[in-house]
Amino acid sequence: DVVMTQTPLSLPVSLGDQASISCRSSQSLVHSNGNTYLHWYLQKPGQSPKLLIYKVSNRFSGVPDRFSGSGSGTDFTLKISRVEAEDLGVYFCSQSTHVWTFGGGTKLEIK
Amino acid sequence: EVKLEESGGGLVQPGGSMKLSCAASGFTFSDAWMDWVRQSPEKGLEWVAEIRSKANNHATYYAESVKGRFTISRDDSKSSVYLQMNSLRAEDTGIYYCTNAMDYWGQGTSVTVSS
Numbered sequence: 001d002v003v004m005t006q007t008p009l010s011l012p013v014s015l016g017d018q019a020s021i022s023c024r025s026s027q028s029l030v031h032s033n034g035n036t037y038l039h040w041y042l043q044k045p046g047q048s049p050k051l052l053i054y055k056v057s058n059r060f061s062g063v064p065d066r067f068s069g070s071g072s073g074t075d076f077t078l079k080i081s082r083v084e085a086e087d088l089g090v091y092f093c094s095q096s097t098h099v100w101t102f103g104g105g106t107k108l109e110i111k
Numbered sequence: 112e113v114k115l116e117e118s119g120g121g122l123v124q125p126g127g128s129m130k131l132s133c134a135a136s137g138f139t140f141s142d143a144w145m146d147w148v149r150q151s152p153e154k155g156l157e158w159v160a161e162i163r164s165k166a167n168n169h170a171t172y173y174a175e176s177v178k179g180r181f182t183i184s185r186d187d188s189k190s191s192v193y194l195q196m197n198s199l200r201a202e203d204t205g206i207y208y209c210t211n212a213m214d215y216w217g218q219g220t221s222v223t224v225s226s
Contacts, residue, residue, distance in 0.1 A: 048208055048216040048218055049216055051214055060214070094213070099174070100148075102158075104155055
């Protein structure tokens with residue numbers, strides 16, 4: 001299976017700061033159809049994961065534009081500009097190019 | 112509004128069986144690919160099984176860790192998807208989520224395998 005490695009494990013931030021989370025895959029996520037199926041989720045305490053970004057850089061319905069995704073091949077980044085209190089929780093990257101796998105998560109918390 | 116509601120979790124002994132259900136609404140269920148994903152502190156998020164739409168012949172796929180023990184099925188007339196779990200092991204313990212191809216997730220149902 002494809003291993004997804006996220007860094008950092010924990011990310012203390014001040015409200016209003018920019019936050020950046022990295023995700024690296026053990027093999028290329030470029031599908032034979034040319035698409036790259038790398039996605040980002042946010043899980044708030046006591047809730048299920050919610051889709052934020054799909055296929056590297058596409059914001060899901062209702063997701064604010066302060067969230068952005070980038071990357072290619074095996075290296076990907078999620079950026080949150082101007083962190084708000086509602087953004088706190090655990091962020092997961094995930095790939096579905098191969099058998100679906102998830103990263104271990106990055107906890108975004110208040111500094 | 113998309114809603115996914117899981118049920119059927121609980122405590123079961125090792126070697127036992129359990130059937131999870133997920134009732135869906137707010138989207139065209141018959142066109143949707145449906146998945147089960149589980150989460151535990153030990154293994155994190157782990158994809159378990161997928162069933163595709165009628166247009167894709169209701170094809171099913173399983174994680175290696177559950178192949179031969181779990182069966183995913185669906186009833187499009189009831190907008191529901193199921194997960195039959197047999198020969199349960201301690202490592203199957205976790206919260207089981209129903210998702211429509213990972214776009215939306217239910218709140219999850221807890222499964223504990225323990226004697």
